Amino acid sequence: MDIGGIQPQAGSLHARPAGGLRGAAKVAAIVGLSVVLFALGAVGLWKHGGAVPASQPIEARSASLPDPVVVRSGSLAELISGLQARARALPKDWDALASLGLAYVQEARISADPTYYPKAQATLQRSLQLNGATNFNALVGMAALASARHDFAGALAWGHRAEALNPDNGNVHDVIGDSLIELGRYPEAFTELQKAVDTKPNVSSLARASYADELQGDVRGAIGIMQLAFQSAGNAQDRAWTLNQLGDLSFNSGRLAQAEASYRQAIQTDPAFVPPHAGLARVRAARGETGEAIRDFQWVVDRYPLPEYVIALGDLYRWTGQVQAAARQYGLVHAEEQLFRANGVNMDLEVALFDADHRVDLAAGLAAAQAEWSRRQSIHVADALAWELFANGRPAEALRYANLALRLGMRNALFFFHRGMIERSLGMKTAARRDLAQALSINPNFSLLWSKEAVRLLARMGGAP
């Protein structure tokens, strides 16, 4: 049956249904995680163990939506098995090995299974042993791998080596720009990303140009450029990714209805892509549909156990007074952190923010944030360090970093909230009222944990100045 849309219910229609190959990869990832969690003594915390419940994707439960029609693109698992077969048949094919290494990096991100990182490293190194002279794709792969492990100085060095071989390649400028942004070297980063989009305007460079605008507080520009990135995306996966970003841009600027529309379009475009499901769960939470939001986040976490989603689920449980359930999720965060760390991923920044938010391991969290700041001075690290210093009772020092976090003019509600809380504790009432009001005006639903607290404190201080 081939008539688009006149189809039975979703699932049978897709080349790669949500429960298909990618789902299998997910099972493997989750099983892998569970094993590690056992080893870490976290037995029993993993609610679903190694099994993925056979429930439908969130959107498939809603009968009102039309069946999605997707442009078929093969799954990453298929690509990887094909490249592996090729590498066996032609072991000297350095270019295929470079592609395979890149595919492993991508699989690690998609499956949230960091054990692919050591595999990626070995494969890329083999490719470079076969051809170290002209193999810029493997160098770009090494840059992407270092970046995924949050070694941004290393990523920058790999990127520069690739650039020396092929400055006309757009991806080279993409990875260099990524590194410079994470290192907090913004003027250089924006110059590099301008070069990327002027070398090859495509979904990669346009998505980064959009982020450069977002970082500088130009949300309209960021949305406009991300729409161009969507138009330039060549397959369903890239289209879904850009639509999810459009959803996030709308959500983070307080446009709930637009965010929901973008997330739904992303899900229609690639039903197997999990992040827009998390986006919709956030929208539900923002609308006060907490029970549904918990159910949806649980569905997301079962498939895609990224720390940020586990934290969100824990926060939702905590918000609804389910202290035990929240504690279980929070316990997972540190277990995951150790798993990522064991595979070479530096998690200092994420851990610091989590610890400060949840008032656990405050000394260790502060040390982590300081360590990260010594490596890179991005606005996100500045914000995490400020929040850790504040949590450790050092608001005067914290204020300096809170100001640094806002130095680009990014309209980030959480940054304004953090600075407002710091100013409040320093007795800077007007500044505190201004920043808390600013946070809420940018996005009244900026945090599951803190939005309501901001409203309460602001009202107690007399509202916006």
Add this chain to the structure above:
Amino acid sequence: MRFVANRFRTVAVAAIAAVTVVTGVVTGLGPAPSVASSHREAPLVAADPQIDSTDLYAFVSPDKPDTVTLVTAWIPFEEPAGGPNFYWFAPGVNYDVNVDNNGDARPDIIFRWVFTNHYRNKNTFLYNTGVVNHLTDHTLNFFQTYDLYRIDVGKGQSTLVNDAIVAPSDVGDASMPNYPGLSDEAIVPGTGCGKCLSWAGQSDDPFFLDLRVFDLLYGANFSEAGHDTLTGFNVNSFALQIPSKLVVGKNSPIIGVWTTASRHSVRIERPNGTQSFYGPFVQVSRLGMPLVNEVIIPVGKKDRFSASRPVNDAQFLPYVVDPEVPHLINAIYGVPIPDCDGNPNDGNIDRSCDLVKVFLTGVPGLNMPPNVRPSEELRLNTSIPPCLPPNCTPNRLGVIGGDNAGYPNGRRLADDVIDITLQVAEGFLLGQQTGLGDGVDANDKPFLSAFPYLAYPTSGSVAGPHGPLHMR
């Protein structure tokens, strides 16, 4: 053929492992979520199928010898089966066919296709909502239109075609019971261009080859060749048939043709806030002669070639004068490396006497324009009549097969450019006859006898469309 190297790789993978072809993630990273919200990992794609020009054809129309037909194909490896699958040209991109009619390596005429997306029912993203019998049926929910412009560089611009409908992807027999009729409806006359005809839509991929010949680069040999790897894959194409007199220059019947795609750049916000949103159009692909970016241009220069203009082609001259492929074939098969001075062992290979003519200037007495500036263009002598039986027997090997109406004098759909290129690279014009080839001599589907000549696409209803090798 900017990304055809990727296409080669992709299908080689598909053939070996019987996997679905993946365009878009092959040599790059697909979209990825962030491990943490503060570190956003954006896609890193090398493949960009919508601006990937796979092939360019230019030939004197066999049924209308006073016209030339220009055809370009895009979006490699469109998978028909397992869908519904549908493909479209990138909106907002300038798809150009450039014509140099005085040999100075600069475009004199640019034919420009610009596409726009439409949904008849904006409440659904479905491709079609029922059976489609005609392009204007409301059941064809998503469709594209295009405008075709003629730009006479430095003189002016005219619109040849306005809002013509693109023939849709053949999603299957139940949706589109008379697909050839639908496709033919997309043939439209142009205005202000004599009796010119224009068409855009989905077609069978007209290129035919066994991609495994390229495994040579990694130490394989030709022993297994002989299957058309592109069997059952479709492309998106557009074609223009136009009286020759409207494209040739004053002094010569020879035109040089190449296709490019250009996409808008943007200006990243800067603190002073003065930048406009859009940047310039940036050329992201280039294709003239087939296989140049695969066989001639080395790996680290392919991106540069895609962004380059023929007028600056002197930078690529060394790769034509001493290409890598004859060295590889020499290493594996012992075929002597051709050399114009007949002495390949003097440490200096020079192919100025044959390859430079074929690839950069045109062949004297055949398709070299007067006062030519060397540059990589597909050069067609429009005064050479088409080769038609009974007076002339078309030969898949074109000029080296004794048929001057074929490649490298322009390129017809049926010209076997893989075998021609291999044999010419191995010194055919220097008297060294190797008979090398990939074992695939014709397309898996016959071409049509009238404009746009391309075979209809493989339908979405066909099960296992790629032949036995892919099912291995």
